[in-house]
Amino acid sequence: MGMEWDDLRTVMVLVRQGTLAAAAAQLGVSYTTVARRIARAETRMGTRLFDRLPDGYRATKAALVVAERAGRMQQEAETLDRELTQFDDDLTGPLVITSPQLLIGSHLGEVIETFLTRHPGIDLTVKATNDLLNLNRREADLAIRIQRDPHDTLIGQRLTGQKTAAFAAPALAQRIAQDPAQPLDWIGFTFWDGPPRDSLVAYPKGRIRMRFDDMVAVVGAAQAGLGVARMPMFLGRYAGLTMVPVMEPQPYADIWALSHRDIAPTARVRAFREVLIPFFRTRAGDFVG
């Protein structure tokens, strides 16, 4: 049973990545090392694992079998990684959270401020991204997400509900109020068919003037007075925009705090929730108007 487990892991990563360089980057070693470990593994198993092609290493059937089993081993290792946090019930050390970018400036900054003051020993990392990080792999300990249901196997608490409304720069908002008959320029998303349906009842002349694929850009365009944009209420207010009553505020996805089952009860994550949840309770008005 002289099989080296780390070599199995190396084979798995190379199967998934396809090239030595990519595998090496993921493993945090040089590609030279990957090549040598593969050669060693082939010797030990007595089987050819990869075809050396000009454009990379291509896995043989044997390598696929190895990768399959090693993948299961990795799942066990990831589970272990989370399980071990229960022995780390210390209010010092690392804590990683992730949140949509736009919530950080408007609200989370204040939460973080309070949290770090209360727990100065904690080394907090905030990953501001709209990507859904994989909490199973512990890419973050706690995620703040905007979604309709907490679907996963994750432990979740609803921080607040939300509504969206139409917002515009103050000057534009004032012009719209003064001259409701004028065509309404919308700032939309690339995937929109047209202006929000509700708005067309009162303002049938609405049209989409420009589209973006990113909310930050939409906000910027609205701030520049280029049109009306539909966005969550907290965001419109935070961005210094004025709500324009061209449509009724509508329910939007809730904001959730999510953690993996194994991570949720640990000390640092609990401590963060203890700041986070009351804060959102007091500021619910920002989100539902």
Place this chain on the structure above:
Amino acid sequence: MGMEWDDLRTVMVLVRQGTLAAAAAQLGVSYTTVARRIARAETRMGTRLFDRLPDGYRATKAALVVAERAGRMQQEAETLDRELTQFDDDLTGPLVITSPQLLIGSHLGEVIETFLTRHPGIDLTVKATNDLLNLNRREADLAIRIQRDPHDTLIGQRLTGQKTAAFAAPALAQRIAQDPAQPLDWIGFTFWDGPPRDSLVAYPKGRIRMRFDDMVAVVGAAQAGLGVARMPMFLGRYAGLTMVPVMEPQPYADIWALSHRDIAPTARVRAFREVLIPFFRTRAGDFVG
């Protein structure tokens, strides 16, 4: 995610073995290395894994959690080890079989002779033991076992049925035949309550004169003329003993050839069965009389 899988394995082995030296022996490294790997693992995980006691390393709860997960990883690794044999469909290379000691001299020797002549490139190892080797861990590729049902998840084929009968050295057998009224001395096993029940009908004066815990010893005692012993028919004949008609031959556990599901279809194991099974078919008379 910089967890070293081999370190997890080291922790697991040390948890199971309890001392550095024993763990090192199983891992095939020096105990110094084990101690250092443990220290490194503790640093990386940020948790104490063992209490250093005067009489060895005692696992903490965290180490038990590690050992549990690593155990599952090991099962995957063992499965992989078997799965990889399907890529080794060559009639050269290693083959490991195991069999009860007593079958080897009487019958298996001839099988092995034939097999090696037919496949000179195969490097055959025979583990002659009554211990049930773990075929999951690939301690052997094929096991010949005497048992009533093939219970396991193993792939099995029945080689032959068996019967037991009473045997004695020829001289003693002759005396018994001449003077049936004399008390019958039995050579028994430690766990026997008394002489075989069937024999008491015709020979109520039977008594156990000595007991052994090992079949080889029983055979030796019978050969020395110390009494009558009940044993499989093939064994009595092979040992040069004479059947004594003090009891009817009785059914006994069958002889099976067993392999793990993943190993059974491989070339070398198939080749061995192709010699083994016909041989037992032609020699069925040895076992059932």
Place this chain on the structure above:
DNA sequence: TCTGTCATATGCGAAATTGCATGTCATGGG
């Protein structure tokens, strides 16, 4: 055709890992 890119091979010095030898400590038997 020439050239830049991307990918793998290989030689060599640096760094990490390992094993051996030795030292320390607790325990139990004579």
Place this chain on the structure above:
DNA sequence: CCCATGACATGCAATTTCGCATATGACAGA
């Protein structure tokens, strides 16, 4: 009380492993 035993700790030298620098080959685009 002494000593043998079994277990862990530590210093040092040898080995293994690793990463960098460099070389080679295939391919696409100017």
